[in-house]
Amino acid sequence: MVAEDNKWKPPGDDDEDDEEVDETAYKTAKDAVLFVIEVSPSMLTAPPPSDSKKADTDSPTSAALKCAYALMQQRIISNPNDMMGVLLYGTEKSKFTVEDEANGTVSYPHCYLLTDLDIPSAEDVKALKTLVEDEDEFGKLMVPAKQDFSMANVLFCANQIFTTKAPNFSSRRLFIVTDNDDPHADEKAAKSSAAVRAKDLYDLGVLIELFPISRPDREFDKRKFYDDIVYNQVSTDPEAPAPISGPTKASATGDGISLLNSLLSNINSKAVARRALFSNLPLEIGPGFRISVKGFIIFKRQEPKRSCYVYLAGEKAQIATGVTTELASDTARTVEKVEIKKAYKFGGEQILFTPEEISSLRNFGDPCIRILGFKPMSMIPLWANMRPPTFIYPSEEDYIGSTRVFAALHAKLLSSQKVGITWFIARKNAAPVLAALYPGPESLDENGLQIMPPGLWLIPLPYADDIRQNPEMTTLIRAPEPLIDRMRLVIQQLQLPKAKYDPSKYPNPSLQWHYRILQAMALGEDLPEMPDDKTIPRYRQIDKRAGEYVLDWGRELQEQHEVWLKENSSAMGALSIGSKRGAAAGDEGGDGGTKKKTRVEEVDDAGMKKAFANDKVGKLTVAVLKGWLEGKGMEGRGKKGELVDRVTRYFENT
Numbered sequence: 260m261v262a263e264d265n266k267w268k269p270p271g272d273d274d275e276d277d278e279e280v281d282e283t284a285y286k287t288a289k290d291a292v293l294f295v296i297e298v299s300p301s302m303l304t305a306p307p308p309s310d311s312k313k314a315d316t317d318s319p320t321s322a323a324l325k326c327a328y329a330l331m332q333q334r335i336i337s338n339p340n341d342m343m344g345v346l347l348y349g350t351e352k353s354k355f356t357v358e359d360e361a362n363g364t365v366s367y368p369h370c371y372l373l374t375d376l377d378i379p380s381a382e383d384v385k386a387l388k389t390l391v392e393d394e395d396e397f398g399k400l401m402v403p404a405k406q407d408f409s410m411a412n413v414l415f416c417a418n419q420i421f422t423t424k425a426p427n428f429s430s431r432r433l434f435i436v437t438d439n440d441d442p443h444a445d446e447k448a449a450k451s452s453a454a455v456r457a458k459d460l461y462d463l464g465v466l467i468e469l470f471p472i473s474r475p476d477r478e479f480d481k482r483k484f485y486d487d488i489v490y491n492q493v494s495t496d497p498e499a500p501a502p503i504s505g506p507t508k509a510s511a512t513g514d515g516i517s518l519l520n521s522l523l524s525n526i527n528s529k530a531v532a533r534r535a536l537f538s539n540l541p542l543e544i545g546p547g548f549r550i551s552v553k554g555f556i557i558f559k560r561q562e563p564k565r566s567c568y569v570y571l572a573g574e575k576a577q578i579a580t581g582v583t584t585e586l587a588s589d590t591a592r593t594v595e596k597v598e599i600k601k602a603y604k605f606g607g608e609q610i611l612f613t614p615e616e617i618s619s620l621r622n623f624g625d626p627c628i629r630i631l632g633f634k635p636m637s638m639i640p641l642w643a644n645m646r647p648p649t650f651i652y653p654s655e656e657d658y659i660g661s662t663r664v665f666a667a668l669h670a671k672l673l674s675s676q677k678v679g680i681t682w683f684i685a686r687k688n689a690a691p692v693l694a695a696l697y698p699g700p701e702s703l704d705e706n707g708l709q710i711m712p713p714g715l716w717l718i719p720l721p722y723a724d725d726i727r728q729n730p731e732m733t734t735l736i737r738a739p740e741p742l743i744d745r746m747r748l749v750i751q752q753l754q755l756p757k758a759k760y761d762p763s764k765y766p767n768p769s770l771q772w773h774y775r776i777l778q779a780m781a782l783g784e785d786l787p788e789m790p791d792d793k794t795i796p797r798y799r800q801i802d803k804r805a806g807e808y809v810l811d812w813g814r815e816l817q818e819q820h821e822v823w824l825k826e827n828s829s830a831m832g833a834l835s836i837g838s839k840r841g842a843a844a845g846d847e848g849g850d851g852g853t854k855k856k857t858r859v860e861e862v863d864d865a866g867m868k869k870a871f872a873n874d875k876v877g878k879l880t881v882a883v884l885k886g887w888l889e890g891k892g893m894e895g896r897g898k899k900g901e902l903v904d905r906v907t908r909y910f911e912n913t
Contacts, residue, residue, distance in 0.1 A: 290432070291342040291425035292330075293376055293417055296323045297437040298349045299403050301474060319472045320401060321391070323436040328387045332778060335379045342425055344376030345387070348413045351402040355416065367416040369408040371400070376424040381781045388782075409449060410442050410488075414456035421465055431465045438472040441483040454487040461490075536649055537685055539657050543629040544668065550661035551654040552628065554685070554717070558647045563773045607908045623691045628717070629682040630696065636676045639695050639718070645725065648697070649685075649717040669715055672698040683717055693720045742819050745812040752805040768792040862887055871910045877903050 296302075302320045317325065327345050334341050348370050355366040373390070374383055390396050421431050443449035460467060469489045471479035481489070536554040543549050568579040585594040601617055602609040612620070628651075653665035672678065679696030695718040702711040738746075755761075772790035779786050862870070862883050870876050876884075877899075884902040885895040893905055 289340050289342075289428050290338065290430040291376060291421065291428045292344075292432050292434060293420060294323070294327045294343075294345045295413065295417060295433060295435045296320060296327075296345065296347055297435075297439060298347050298371075298401050299439065301438055302349075302472075303401055303403065306475075319436070319438055321397070323470075324387070324391050326436075328384070328391050331379045331384055331387060333774075335381075335384060335778075335781075340378065342376050342428070343374070343379050344420065344424070345373040346413075346417060346420070347371040347373055347400075348416075349404055349408050350400070351404045352400065355419075367412055369404045369406070370413060370416045372416075372420070373400075376420050385782055408442075409452070410484075411449065411452035411456045414453060414460060414488075417465075418456065418460055418463065421460075421463060431463070433460065433465055433467045434470060435467065435489075436470045436472065438474055438479065440471065440479045440481065440485065443484065450484065450487070453484075457488040537626065539654050540685075541627045541657070542651070542665075543627055544664070545630075549658060550664045551657035552651045552661070552665065552715075553654045554649045554651045556647065557650045557711075561767065561770055563770060606911055607904055618688070621688050621690070623684060626684045626686050626689070627682075628694075628696075630679045631682055632680050633672075633677045634680055634695075636678050636697075639678055639697070639720075643695075643718075643720050645719040645721050648719070650699075651715050651717060652712075665715075669698050669713065672696070672715075673700060680720075681717065683719075693722065694718055695720055736823070739819050739822075742812070742815050745808070745815045749805050749808045749812060752808060753801065765793050768794055867906065868910060871907065876906050 298320055303318050305316065305318045305321075324345070327343070331343050334343055350369055350371045352371055353365045353368050354371050356372075374387060377383075390400070417433055421433075425431055443453065457467060467489045469481070469485055471481065471485075473479045536556050538553050539551045540554060541549045542552045568581070570577045570579045585596075585599065586592065587594055600611050600613070602611045604610075653662040655661055678698070681694050681696050683692045683694040684690075685692075697716040697718050699711065699714055699716050701709065701713040704710050768790050775787055775790070778784070862879065867876070867887055870879060881899050881902065884899070884906060888902060888905055889895040891909070893909070895902070
């Protein structure tokens with residue numbers, strides 16, 4: 260993403276001394292994903308019919324292909340530099356390259372390369388969509404092999420694909436979708452050969468992820484075969500997507516469970532790239548006691564990405580490259596970069612700084628996380644969260660034993676309900692931040708899949724300068740207890756499922772609508788009529804569950820309002836009389852048709868000097884500032900900021 264955002268800048272035009280940590284600098288690694296889907300009689304068997312609306316209708320192979328199609332749709336826009344491919348195995352037909360198919364040779368028996376590993380194009384998406392939706396095309400290709408196939412041969416075929424198509428990608432992953440937990444039940448040699456091929460893939464840097472599907476008659480058992488094929492191994496690139504730790508729960512077909520949704524949920528959880536903020540940063544627990552950690556940005560606002568600008572006025576469309584030129588305001592002369600100096604405005608004057616002075620001003624030491632002390636969790640208020648937190652995890656690259664120390668620190672903070680207060684510098688020339696080191700437990704969903712791993716969170720805390728003054732509080736009317744009790748019933752009826760907000764259920768409607776229009780235009784589909792907005796409240800359900808309680812609350816509000824009016828009638832009457840008297844006094848001494856002239860406040864020299872000494876000139880009105888300046892024979896026109904500057908300069912120079 261950093262390359263995409265910076266390609267509009269000319270070479271060498273990067274702002275090296277930007278003290279703010281810009282979120283656009285978070286790097287997303289290139290990712291290559293190869294789907295390996297089994298084709299067998301059981302994988303092609305659709306679930307039995309059911310009266311349930313949530314029952315499955317797709318066979319496991321069809322669901323896996325639809326999942327690959329859905330992921331390809333997402334990646335073609337959101338991650339345009341990533342590669343995807345689909346390899347079928349266990350098929351009667353075999354195809355590895357176009358040349359093999361033309362010559363009639365078979366490089367890898369019963370392996371059919373449906374979509375080669377490459378950056379998905381609109382044609383690839385169309386072809387996969389046709390296969391998913393056309394039953395005749397699907398039936399011609401999805402013919403299970405009558406002979407036995409070798410998993411070692413399948414893994415070696417995948418090895419060749421990654422080696423030739425994505426040799427330099429930092430993240431390469433193999434997604435295996437199958438319901439056969441023991442493809443070589445009675446063949447020890449075949450099992451051993453497959454384990455060797457899997458080890459070759461891991462040595463190549465390819466991570467194998469298994470998506471098991473349980474059959475109706477028995478559960479998928481990884482111990483029979485796949486424990487020797489699939490094991491956790493973290494990619495060497497810190498920006499690469501991380502494998503989900505722990506066993507993956509097998510997806511199952513049946514009433515009330517959607518195989519497609521289950522596969523999409525599992526694959527999406529493993530397909531989201533980590534966004535690295537820093538790698539191997541020292542975490543200083545005490546003097547001379549350091550460990551190494553990596554930092555990741557977990558929450559990042561997604562916006563439509565513009566991949567490029569296109570110039571259409573020529574003979575053919577061309578990619579446009581942006582160039583920035585600095586011009587002198589008086590002569591319009593082009594100003595070279597070496598002629599530009601940085602300055603800050605202070606007291607109406609420009610204070611110039613050399614690049615060396617700017618660098619020294621912003622240098623607060625080397626990047627690090629230094630623990631200053633510990634406080635109870637209750638002392639960190641909710642409003643103190645300034646910016647998105649950074650998730651940190653241990654790294655063994657600089658300090659051996661970091662993982663063990665990190666785990667002990669995490670466990671102790673969690674059990675003691677404490678947080679660390681840290682001095683945090685994310686990178687060179689970044690402004691130092693006071694941050695809370697907050698322990699986070701592991702979070703799992705109802706299927707046992709990990710939603711959030713255990714680790715520590717760096718939560719930026721505000722400085723005194725960041726806290727704004729509270730607004731002036733007016734007299735509040737406290738709601739009576741009966742009214743509060745009525746509202747409590749309304750809130751109880753409108754609780755979210757499991758009393759939790761699940762962001763995965765609410766995609767950004769604006770973003771999804773943007774991508775849906777792009778997809779329709781790229782694939783030649785009909786433009787959709789309306790966006791699918793999951794954030795629109797379900798008014799009928801709300802009315803059914805809480806409508807009567809809301810009406811009861813409204814009636815109670817009316818009764819309490821009448822009671823309040825009776826109790827405060829004397830005060831309301833006095834206020835009304837005072838208002839009438841003020842209006843009558845304003846009408847005296849003038850014609851009935853004349854309007855009352857507003858009186859402009861005036862400030863004498865002593866008052867203005869006092870306001871300047873207390874730094875409150877900016878709180879005076881424009882009329883007051885204008886009147887005072889004109890009384891001194893100075894210019895009274897302009898915006899309020901300009902008037903304040905003139906007053907400030909007057910007192911600074913006297």
